[in-house]
Amino acid sequence: MLVAAAVGRLLADLGIGHVFGVVGSGNFHVTNALREAGATFVAARHESGAASMADGYARSSGEVAAVSVHQGCGLTNAMTGLTEAAKSRTPLVVVAAEAGERRSNFFVDQPGLAAAIGAVSMRVESADTALATAAAAYRTARDERRTVLLNLPLAVQSQPLPEGAAPPPEPARPPATAPDPDGLAALVEAVAAAQRPVFVAGRGARSQAGRDALLALAARAGALLATSAAAKGLFRAEPWSLDVSGGFAAPLTAELIRGADLIVGWGCALNMWTMRHGELIGPEATVVQVDLEPEALGAHRRIDIGVVGDVAATASAAAAALPRPAPGYRTDEVGARLAGGSRWRDVAYSDGSTADRIDPRTLTIGLDDLLPAERVVSVDSGNFMGYPSMFLSVPDERAFCFTQAFQSIGLGLASGIGAALAQPSRLPVAALGDGGALMSIADLDTVVRLGLPMVVVVYNDEAYGAEVHHFGPDGLDTSLTRFPETDIAAIGRGFGCDAVTVRRAADLTGVADWLAGERNRPLLVDAKIADDGGSWWLQEAFRGH
Numbered sequence: 278m279l280v281a282a283a284v285g286r287l288l289a290d291l292g293i294g295h296v297f298g299v300v301g302s303g304n305f306h307v308t309n310a311l312r313e314a315g316a317t318f319v320a321a322r323h324e325s326g327a328a329s330m331a332d333g334y335a336r337s338s339g340e341v342a343a344v345s346v347h348q349g350c351g352l353t354n355a356m357t358g359l360t361e362a363a364k365s366r367t368p369l370v371v372v373a374a375e376a377g378e379r380r381s382n383f384f385v386d387q388p389g390l391a392a393a394i395g396a397v398s399m400r401v402e403s404a405d406t407a408l409a410t411a412a413a414a415y416r417t418a419r420d421e422r423r424t425v426l427l428n429l430p431l432a433v434q435s436q437p438l439p440e441g442a443a444p445p446p447e448p449a450r451p452p453a454t455a456p457d458p459d460g461l462a463a464l465v466e467a468v469a470a471a472q473r474p475v476f477v478a479g480r481g482a483r484s485q486a487g488r489d490a491l492l493a494l495a496a497r498a499g500a501l502l503a504t505s506a507a508a509k510g511l512f513r514a515e516p517w518s519l520d521v522s523g524g525f526a527a528p529l530t531a532e533l534i535r536g537a538d539l540i541v542g543w544g545c546a547l548n549m550w551t552m553r554h555g556e557l558i559g560p561e562a563t564v565v566q567v568d569l570e571p572e573a574l575g576a577h578r579r580i581d582i583g584v585v586g587d588v589a590a591t592a593s594a595a596a597a598a599l600p601r602p603a604p605g606y607r608t609d610e611v612g613a614r615l616a617g618g619s620r621w622r623d624v625a626y627s628d629g630s631t632a633d634r635i636d637p638r639t640l641t642i643g644l645d646d647l648l649p650a651e652r653v654v655s656v657d658s659g660n661f662m663g664y665p666s667m668f669l670s671v672p673d674e675r676a677f678c679f680t681q682a683f684q685s686i687g688l689g690l691a692s693g694i695g696a697a698l699a700q701p702s703r704l705p706v707a708a709l710g711d712g713g714a715l716m717s718i719a720d721l722d723t724v725v726r727l728g729l730p731m732v733v734v735v736y737n738d739e740a741y742g743a744e745v746h747h748f749g750p751d752g753l754d755t756s757l758t759r760f761p762e763t764d765i766a767a768i769g770r771g772f773g774c775d776a777v778t779v780r781r782a783a784d785l786t787g788v789a790d791w792l793a794g795e796r797n798r799p800l801l802v803d804a805k806i807a808d809d810g811g812s813w814w815l816q817e818a819f820r821g822h
């Protein structure tokens with residue numbers, strides 16, 4: 278067997294079940310080997326789409342996914358999606374062919390590209406070490422939650438594997454990191470002393486074990502439960518859940534977090550987004566952060582207590598050590614206010630719809646009512662993104678795919694494809710701006726080809742709305758960021774989607790009809806949205822530039 282085939286087979290044997298890519302000469306053999314060994318290969322139309330599909334798949338399945346690209350230009354095309362994945366600590370193996378000769382047209386410094394985006398780079402240097410290197414790439418992605426570039430030089434790919442070559446055995450898995458004892462003691466003391474504790478769970482808490490342990494500790498401590506946007510859905514069904522903290526937060530959520538005397542970030546950076554530049558932290562609040570990685574503690578803001586430890590292990594240990602249960606923030610008054618409606622869609626608003634353009638809130642509430650509760654929502658970037666993120670509910674954290682670590686537009690459609698494949702029993706919903714949609718439209722072909730019953734909602738303001746609202750209020754000429762009307766419904770039909778143009782609430786019957794039908798093609802919703810003057814969270818975002 279040649280190295281390319283052996284590496285592909287090993288990656289599938291180790292546990293890679295889904296590979297997303299664009300096949301060229303350099304990654305043809307390795308991709309075929311992955312598929313022959315049982316992995317599903319999804320052909321993307323653009324490598325950035327392939328990267329985001331893998332990212333979305335890994336986030337919504339909890340499994341390591343792979344990306345397969347041609348040498349040089351295949352990898353550079355994938356870079357934006359890979360940067361989002363690397364910054365989000367998504368476990369991916371990027372199988373990339375590599376041109377060894379500088380004079381090759383395809384040559385580029387691939388390890389340099391990986392270093393530039395915070396990905397790990399490994400290279401299969403020889404037939405003798407090929408299996409060990411491939412296994413190391415997979416295990417680094419899985420165990421350290423890293424995006425790993427596995428370079429496969431063309432000259433090594435075609436070498437025969439030595440007789441009897443075998444991958445190194447699986448090393449013993451280290452147990453979950455127990456909390457450091459001093460940090461744990463300080464955490465327990467702070468929780469025991471708190472009258473109004475709030476827990477904010479982040480990406481590092483996104484697991485069944487994390488959720489269960491936090492629910493148990495919060496019940497004992499009387500804590501209210503919030504998440505960062507990346508962990509939305511984690512506490513979905515809980516009566517004491519505040520949903521998302523930060524710029525997106527609904528008014529009651531923000532008020533209750535600001536009223537906390539203890540805020541504990543669990544696997545959560547407590548960054549400017551999640552804490553609204555610190556505005557959600559009351560002047561008297563004690564701030565605690567629990568994270569696996571020491572360097573994460575206090576990286577974004579001053580904290581009073583830092584605990585190095587796994588979220589589930591730390592929360593369980595804290596619950597066991599807490600002297601007595603306390604009602605904390607879970608008072609009748611707070612309970613009644615939460616039960617009275619704490620979501621954005623419960624907040625009264627004056628409908629800004631016009632004769633031919635729909636208010637994005639009216640649109641999204643209408644969709645929330647129509648779409649089945651079992652849905653998996655992916656959201657692109659732009660002014661519009663608060664609406665689908667906060668007005669559409671999701672059943673759990675695996676059903677929300679939020680690719681904002683690099684703040685790139687154009688990732689939401691492809692990450693939605695990955696999330697859809699990871700959660701096949703749920704209706705996929707991709708929410709995009711017209712800018713992000715048209716940037717990534719090539720992979721609408723993939724949605725159609727895969728037969729995904731996806732609802733693609735385009736919040737179409739015929740503009741780079743975020744930029745219009747950024748510069749317009751200063752009286753600047755924003756014509757560079759505005760576009761003539763585009764019939765995105767017609768584009769969708771051209772790709773093979775069903776499509777509906779929504780200008781007013783009554784047009785949502787087109788969505789209802791599609792939902793009642795066979796759903797054998799995706800549905801493209803070209804929603805002509807009314808000008809919102811800049812969404813509520815956008816002013817917050819501009820402060821971070």
Ligand SMILES: Cc1ncc(C[n+]2csc(CCOP(=O)(O)OP(=O)(O)O)c2C)c(N)n1
Nearest residue numbers: 659660661685686710711712713741742743
């Ligand atoms: C790849 C990339 N290019 C440019 C930007 C700058 N940018 C941020 S939001 C935005 C406009 C997005 O427009 P659209 O997708 O239509 O959403 P809207 O803001 O109109 O809701 C742009 C160009 C970016 N974030 N990412």
